[in-house]
Amino acid sequence: MSASFPTAAASPVAAAAPALRVRDLSVRFGGHLAVSSVDLDVPAGRISGLIGPNGAGKTTTFNAICGVITPTSGQVELGGDDVSKLSTHQRARRGIGRTFQRLEVFSSLSVRDNVRVGLEIRQSWSRRRAAAPQFLAGGAELSADDEVALIIDRLGLVEVAEVPVGSLPTGQARKVELGRALAARPSVLLLDEPASGLDEQESVEFGALLGTLAASGLAILLVEHDIALVMRVCSELSVLNFGQLIAHGTPEQVQSNAAVLDAYLGGGGNDATAVERAAVDAGVNVSDTSWSGPGAPS
């Protein structure tokens, strides 16, 4: 795939080779293995979800993929090319875009300027006039100003376009981050909790927007706590726990996976003996420490 990957060109079906392929990725912080041997395939034209409890290593995985931290081991391939040795900005030029869990907006600039900076940075290294992405004006050629205006419009930020991002509520600032990333025209988009701060209605609209983006050929990897949104938009899910992949599959498969439920509610399910022993030691009378679903007899 070419570096700037004109997203309009790729059809969702032609995703035989994944746009982003991660192999055996491990990140160690001191003695703590934050990410352990993770494999991910993110195909173009689809939304893949990466979920897991707090501290499972999702953001660390993102950081390693885009080169913000150096992994202990592992490979990151983009459109078939190994980018593991490249710096953050070089990877970005190869087509990785992202948003951040903790906002990294340009808070003293207006919404319009945030998006514009994304576009201008792309123009500073890419002289080529690629067609605009499919989701904007159907891929027609656009002037820079029009492209910025369209992105702002698509994200529903028109009313706040001239407001400094530092004074926006989190939900809107997250959209600004997304718009800025889109202005750089990535082929792979990593989204770290983009929907936190949106209400239910906005979340539905946001899901539809993600769908449009994916349909235009973008490969999206989504980390999100809004499970309803994840289940709705993702075509496949990977579940991370303690830095390891514990499940992978369609949302339906993952939802009924016992290990996943354990990961979310606590690890008593597979080996409860220690807890029970502790409970008995403590003189607490607990009849059943293993989890039972809602409505199940306890």
Next chain:
Amino acid sequence: MDKFLTFTIAGLSSAAIYAIAASGLVVTYTTSGIFNFAHGAFGMMAAFTYWQVHVAWGVPTIPAVILVVFVIAPIFGAVIERVIMRGIEGASDVVKIVVTVSLMVALLGIAQVIWPQNVSRPVPPFFEGRFVELFGVRVPWARLMALVIALVVAGGLKLLFTRTRLGIAMRAVVDDRSLLQLNGGRPGRTAMLSWGLGAGLAAISGVLYSTEQTLSAITLTLLVVNTYAVAVVGRLRSLPGAFLGAVILGLAQSYVTGYINPGLTIGPIALGNLAAALPAIMLFIVLLVQPEERLRAHGVERPRNPIRVPSQTVAIVGGVALVVVLAALGSLMSASDLVLVTKGAGIALVTLSLVPLTGYAGQISLAQMTFVGIGAVAMAAWGASGSPLAVVLVVAVCAVVGAVVALPALRLSGIYLALATAAFALFCTAMFFNQQTIIRAGSVQVPPLSFGPLSINTDFRQLVLTAIVFALLGNGLVWLRRSAWGRRLTAMKDSPVACATLGLNLTSTKVGVFALSAAIAGAGGAMSGRTFTADSFSLPASLPVTMLAVVGGIGSIAGAFIGGMLLGAIPIASTIFAANAIGIFRFVSLPVTNVLSFTPGLMGISLGREPDGAAPQIAVGYRAVGDSPPALVVSAAGAVALWVATRVGVITKWSFFAALVVFVVAVVPLLPLILTPRLPEDQAEPPRRVACAIWLALATIAAVLIPWATAITSNGVRVLLVLVLAALSARVAIGVLGVTPEQLRRPLPPSPDLIGVDRPLSRADAIEATHMMGLTEDEFEAEVSRAGADVAAAPVGALR
């Protein structure tokens, strides 16, 4: 062999002093996160205090050393921590650097006031005349003593930091301040102790130096600056690394002194000063081999006060106004005043060079005067005819030099750029500006520019030229700030990691802006048309420039001008107040010029409380004037009338000065209130406005009529009275009017902290709030629907 041994031992003994000084630097940096640029000044103060106690007051050596090293210095360090450093915890790198640099400048000034330079102060060496034979080399006891002390310090610090609870707590506070509290420790006390310890170590090195050097505040301070290079070997955090660096530097300097013939030259550069330049060279080499700093994503803080970018129209009007005002004032001045004001305007050009670098990109440079020097020297060499083309060439050279200097440091964090530029300043002073072949007899005359038949050969023309150049460059910078590149710089300052993930090469962008800054500073030198001494390109000359630029408010062009004028005002004020002294009940009589010598440092230290600088605050007072055309017209007309009256000799220059101060301070800010009140509810009643206008007119006329020139003989008293009159006039006028200018301020965009206070809550705010509380939508809906019925049945919060 004897020679080698001699120089090895000499090298090791200076390595010992470096090691002691550097370990103090490392101790304070690791335990407080603040790199103490004033460490050398601490050592210098200790050396002078030791001279005072030991030589002047005759206290015997050992009690004197104990008093200075173990009592005075640690208390001084602890007080500095408590009073100054604790306030800048968590501030930006730029503020931390500027505050400690200011402390250094202030201490330099204070030392020169307490211990004037015109007296020689020899300090007798320790164990004078006692030697020991080592491998056939006679080694003075004092040298051995330095080595022993360094070893004791090394061992003592190792013990302190690994064996004592206090030392371990000092390390723990760096790891996790609040966890130390949860353990029962007191981080504040730990920080004071570590600053006390750092100051004690600085004092040891200072006292050891004092016996080897003639006591000079600047020399002593700069000697300890050499230890920056030593500390960098251990990435500023490792004590063994610092000791290793000390040994390398000490030996290298000693061998260079011993084996390189001072007459040797490379091209025009004599190597006689190579030993002095070694620390800088070493610092650059160490920076080059450091691995690139990691990017960090830790969330963006919301800005306190986003600086408004002026429109190009405002910038053009401002530029024209600046040129007109400076020309008008200049035409009234005496020749000697004109020289000073012209120099001040020249300095404003240098502070302007920091606007893109520090203001837009958040980087710092401590070597702006060095670039001025390069510009001045290059212009003297290549542009003797004053051709503007030569200026272009000189500016290009400065840009390239700037880029090369900044490259190694820009891969690292802000503190390293400050260190690298400081080292560059020291290097250039030793290897370039102090070379007879380059600057003969210690001063360089920059040829005045000439544009065809028009030669800038008078001070007045130079002033106007400087004002025009400032206005043009200022407009250029405003244009730049509004361009794609300017937005990118601001973006990079806000979030480097986001820029990198968008594909921005951070290093090349920073190098670009540093080159621009060096080019502007170089232009300031090339177009100055004045004589510089080699001293004015040194590090101590650059520090106040950076400091006052930040104090003035580096985010804006106006701030740069204020900063430059503050610095330019000090020599002016020194002349005005030459005969005055501040007396405190006859006990102390401090000449005002002395007070002025450490004022810039104190202004810099005050930055800890107001990190945005002065310009935004001043702007608030005058912004309304710009929005009110009648007020603008009256302001301009009043100023012009005063100028004309003075020019034709109707009023004296002192009357002009007094009237102008009263007019600018008291009349102008109130004009919009009197002429065009905009807010109906704040508006004063018409009778009050008329009364106020009459009062202000009377005050201005009084300022004109008072016979300043004849009734008062002292300049100091005159200036003081003028300021009092201005302040009184303003205060009374506000009282008459019943409204203050602040109430006319434009509403700022709502702050996120004030949601619900200054604007009604929106739906998005409510949703965000519930999300912050962790309520999912379902629960939220459920809660809302249940709320009415369930209030009584709400679960009790606690078991009782």
Next chain:
Amino acid sequence: MTQDAAAPLLELRGVRAAYGSIEVLHGVDLVVPPASVVALLGPNGAGKTTTLSVACGLMSPTAGSVHVAGRDVTGVPPEVLAQKGLTTIPEGRGIFPNLTVRENLQMATLAGVGIKQVEEVAYGRFPRLAERRNQIAGTMSGGEQQMLALARGLAVDPAVLLLDELSMGLAPLVVEELYGIVAQIAKEGTSILVVEQFARTVLGVADIAAIMVHGQVRRVGDPTTVEQELSAAYLGG
């Protein structure tokens, strides 16, 4: 501490707390009776950690009060509370990563216990720490780091122990081991307030469970009944 036996060891009364002007605790009432384990549960961002920060003195409440053994300690600095027997193991790893194991234990003595006693208890309970006493704490595994943190809680023999997210990022077996120890500490008479996301594990050791939502304690009760409601709260099912 001459209050009657029934007085709770730790009590929060109507505590409100805010970051800037955004209030995150809207009147929290919470009681930790003597010799009991209270589990404070709730979804992400409910205000659990903030509640703990107020309880240990790191954060001052904007309203309400904190009582330890019946005394009002609102506004007392955290180091003083630590010395009076209120020990907190904060979220993440409650250790100093750049200090050795032994140096970490030495920091525990700031609360007023001798190093001998600290080492005895720590190495006795966690022999693995004894093997690693000179290792830099940050280079140990997550479980070992958490053991070190817990060792401090054990060694200083506190009256009240506050634990925040002991399980974060740890393997289930390690979490179980750690909670086994928490249970033993409780048995020895220490009152414990545990904040957890991993609801099920902690319910095994808790006497009382409190669910926190929206900056308030919504539900206090028997752990087993509370567990039922929890699963609903987390997956929204």
